[in-house]
Amino acid sequence: xxxxxxxxxAAFLCLAALLAANGFACFAGDSFDLDRDxxxxxxxxxxxxxxxxxxxxxxxxxxSINFYNWxxxxxxxxxxxxxxxxxxxxxxxxxxxxxxxxxxEELYAKLKSGAASYDVIIPSDYMIARMIKEDMLLPxxxxxxxxxKYMNEGFMDPNYDPGSVYSLPYAWNTVAIIYNTSMVEEExxxxxxxxxxxxxxxxxxxxxxxxxxxxxxxxxxYSLNTEDPDQLREAAELLKxxxxxxxxxxxxxxxxxxxxxxxxxxxxxxxxxxxxxNDDIDxxxxxxxxxxFVDAICIPASAKNKLGAEMFINFLNEPVVNAQNIEYIxxxxxNLAAYCLLDEELRDDPVLYPSQEILDNSEMxxxxxxxxxxxLDQLWTEVKASNKNVMIWGILPCATIAAxxxxxxxxxxxxxxxxxxxxxx
Amino acid sequence: MKARIAAAPYLLWAALFIVVPMGLVGYYALTxxxxxxxxxxxxQGMRFAPVIGSSVWLAIIATALCLxxxxxxxxxxxxxxxxxxxxxxxLVMLPMWMNFLLRTYAWMTLLENNGVINRLLGMIGLGxxxxxxxxxxxxxxxVYNYLPFMILPLYSVMTKIEPSLIEAATDLGCxxxxxxxxxxxPLSLPGIATxxxxxxxxxxxxxxxxxxxxxxxxxxxxxxxxxQFLGNAYNPNLGAALSLVLMVILLVCMALTDMFHxxxxxxxxxx
Numbered sequence: 001x002x003x004x005x006x007x008x009x010a011a012f013l014c015l016a017a018l019l020a021a022n023g024f025a026c027f028a029g030d031s032f033d034l035d036r037d038x039x040x041x042x043x044x045x046x047x048x049x050x051x052x053x054x055x056x057x058x059x060x061x062x063x064s065i066n067f068y069n070w071x072x073x074x075x076x077x078x079x080x081x082x083x084x085x086x087x088x089x090x091x092x093x094x095x096x097x098x099x100x101x102x103x104x105e106e107l108y109a110k111l112k113s114g115a116a117s118y119d120v121i122i123p124s125d126y127m128i129a130r131m132i133k134e135d136m137l138l139p140x141x142x143x144x145x146x147x148x149k150y151m152n153e154g155f156m157d158p159n160y161d162p163g164s165v166y167s168l169p170y171a172w173n174t175v176a177i178i179y180n181t182s183m184v185e186e187e188x189x190x191x192x193x194x195x196x197x198x199x200x201x202x203x204x205x206x207x208x209x210x211x212x213x214x215x216x217x218x219x220x221x222y223s224l225n226t227e228d229p230d231q232l233r234e235a236a237e238l239l240k241x242x243x244x245x246x247x248x249x250x251x252x253x254x255x256x257x258x259x260x261x262x263x264x265x266x267x268x269x270x271x272x273x274x275x276x277x278n279d280d281i282d283x284x285x286x287x288x289x290x291x292x293f294v295d296a297i298c299i300p301a302s303a304k305n306k307l308g309a310e311m312f313i314n315f316l317n318e319p320v321v322n323a324q325n326i327e328y329i330x331x332x333x334x335n336l337a338a339y340c341l342l343d344e345e346l347r348d349d350p351v352l353y354p355s356q357e358i359l360d361n362s363e364m365x366x367x368x369x370x371x372x373x374x375x376l377d378q379l380w381t382e383v384k385a386s387n388k389n390v391m392i393w394g395i396l397p398c399a400t401i402a403a404x405x406x407x408x409x410x411x412x413x414x415x416x417x418x419x420x421x422x423x424x425x
Numbered sequence: 426m427k428a429r430i431a432a433a434p435y436l437l438w439a440a441l442f443i444v445v446p447m448g449l450v451g452y453y454a455l456t457x458x459x460x461x462x463x464x465x466x467x468x469q470g471m472r473f474a475p476v477i478g479s480s481v482w483l484a485i486i487a488t489a490l491c492l493x494x495x496x497x498x499x500x501x502x503x504x505x506x507x508x509x510x511x512x513x514x515x516l517v518m519l520p521m522w523m524n525f526l527l528r529t530y531a532w533m534t535l536l537e538n539n540g541v542i543n544r545l546l547g548m549i550g551l552g553x554x555x556x557x558x559x560x561x562x563x564x565x566x567x568v569y570n571y572l573p574f575m576i577l578p579l580y581s582v583m584t585k586i587e588p589s590l591i592e593a594a595t596d597l598g599c600x601x602x603x604x605x606x607x608x609x610x611p612l613s614l615p616g617i618a619t620x621x622x623x624x625x626x627x628x629x630x631x632x633x634x635x636x637x638x639x640x641x642x643x644x645x646x647x648x649x650x651x652x653q654f655l656g657n658a659y660n661p662n663l664g665a666a667l668s669l670v671l672m673v674i675l676l677v678c679m680a681l682t683d684m685f686h687x688x689x690x691x692x693x694x695x696x
Contacts, residue, residue: 103655105654105655105656105657105659106655108659109654109655109659109661112659201555207636207641208656208657209652209656209657210657243642246640246642247558247640248557248558248640248641248642249640249641249642250640250641253533253637256533257537260537260539261539262537262538262539370458370658373657373658373659374658374660376657376658377652377653377656377657377658377660378472380652380657381473381476381644381649381652384641384642384643384644384648385473385475385476385479385643385644400489400492400493401485401488401489401492407606408614411606411610411611415611
């Protein structure tokens with residue numbers, strides 16, 4: 001094992017050992033979806049090292065893996081945290097080719113077109129379900145992923161991947177309301193605030209159909225995953241009703257707008273919202289429950305180096321690696337041993353690890369049928385295209401064009417006539 | 426024969442990167458998810474007619490505004506001395522050296538409720554005005570981004586108008602208005618046609634501008650097509666059908682502007 005890694009880990013592990021010695025004080029809070037009777041890993045952190053033999057399997061063979069991930073979604077060595085990829089490369093001698101995608105749909109389209117082959121991908125729950133259905137993933141060989149034992153049982157066997165055959169959770173998070181305390185009087189506790197006329201023109205809403213409908217459906221008390229056309233239509237009506245109050249439909253632009261006090265209320269992913277650099281920003285998860293989403297590591301069917309991919313998955317679940325990585329990402333981890341290593345502040349964060357009550361009300365997305373997806377997108381288009389004001393000021397330029405064209409025709413006729421006269425002369 | 430050999434690489438290029446992709450678009454547009462022939466994609470596409478309509482409408486407005494702004498400007502530039510012309514054309518081109526997205530992003534900062542413009546207006550006790558997230562902002566974005574495409578063809582046509590022609594017209598008793606209408610305008614028609622095509626085509630198919638400046642509240646056909654490929658319902662067939670519809674719209678537009686080109690007429694004028 002590389003000496004520098006050992007030394008670097010040692011300091012961190014000492015802290016971990018202290019925590020472990022404290023009898024798992026980390027589970028004192030009751031804000032984590034845990035089976036507390038079944039206490040997790042109780043190993044000796046000081047003696048903890050990487051399994052050289054296991055990680056050395058592909059050494060000296062010029063092996064490589066293609067890793068396709070969300071942008072800024074793996075610790076890259078900034079903030080004194082671990083540089084996951086280069087650490088893995090040093091340890092295993094496997095070259096990692098790292099590329100990014102921006103949406104699940106982009107990932108799906110890329111894989112579906114067969115344009116590129118990847119060994120490790122990190123889609124979200126509903127997309128995993130869809131990929132499983134379409135035979136786009138390979139089953140994981142858990143013999144090659146011993147660190148799967150650290151997983152929180154609550155995250156295994158999820159509805160998007162029964163039996164956790166194809167995926168291992170990477171990070172999880174919730175959709176929350178982000179608000180500016182200097183602009184919003186009382187602390188919101190319901191999605192209803194997004195329909196409150198007091199905040200007309202101050203609300204930022206998701207700019208994608210699934211998340212936006214998710215909010216409306218939860219507010220109505222329906223399931224996020226409903227395929228009932230009537231419920232979907234009802235949600236669409238609600239969104240149309242909301243439209244005059246909405247300042248803008250945004251995704252990433254939310255950060256800038258909330259940071260600059262452009263808007264009072266926004267919906268976004270809670271973990272990302274923690275990054276907003278504005279002291280007035282607060283985050284709350286509504287009482288109606290929310291969308292709990294899991295991004296999980298999978299191996300696509302087109303993978304060329306499955307063993308290398310599984311070693312990488314295993315490495316990502318080394319408690320030390322996972323803890324530092326999750327600190328960088330800012331989401332919640334499903335790796336119990338890593339959770340124990342986190343700062344108390346992070347462990348008790350009600351936004352990152354919400355109460356059991358909220359989690360019970362929350363749902364994960366499952367993949368909808370093609371018909372439901374089509375209807376959803378169509379309703380969303382209707383919402384976006386609704387109550388369009390006729391631009392009266394547009395008539396003037398239009399009239400100008402018309403005048404030009406008419407004048408032109410008239411002119412052409414005249415010159416043609418003149419031309420003829422000239423020829424006759 | 427030689428010419429044909431010399432043209433071969435270009436033909437190959439055109440076949441590979443123009444004809445084949447067009448064929449694929451056509452194939453996807455006319456098939457369903459399982460590859461069977463269907464016209465259903467177009468039927469579905471028709472449900473989005475309001476979106477298509479408003480895209481065309483906004484693009485027409487943007488093109489008209491561009492023309493109205495660019496025409497006098499191009500004429501003025503073309504009447505300056507050669508040196509001044511170079512400088513002014515450079516100034517027109519200058520914003521295009523920056524990335525399109527950055528330019529649009531900059532407008533976001535300018536137009537926002539707490540943005541630069543509103544803050545400046547606030548200092549003299551005006552506003553704040555709601556500027557961003559309106560259709561006006563979308564049109565502004567189009568006009569700003571595509572204005573050089575209107576100015577440049579107009580300018581290049583107008584520099585070719587001999588000053589002596591204008592002098593002759595004045596000598597023969599034309600008022601400035603008549604000179605413009607009877608000499609400058611007809612001679613600059615090819616420039617107008619090119620300019621309209623070059624502004625209208627990107628305006629009608631844009632999708633970033635409406636997301637960034639329109640606050641996502643005004644869906645354009647470009648957004649709609651993007652949604653078919655990267656949205657929730659991955660539906661490349663409908664996306665391809667919508668792209669075909671867009672192409673037809675553009676073809677019609679180009680056929681219309683083509684009316685301006687009439688070689689016979691131009692000869693007659695120059696006689």
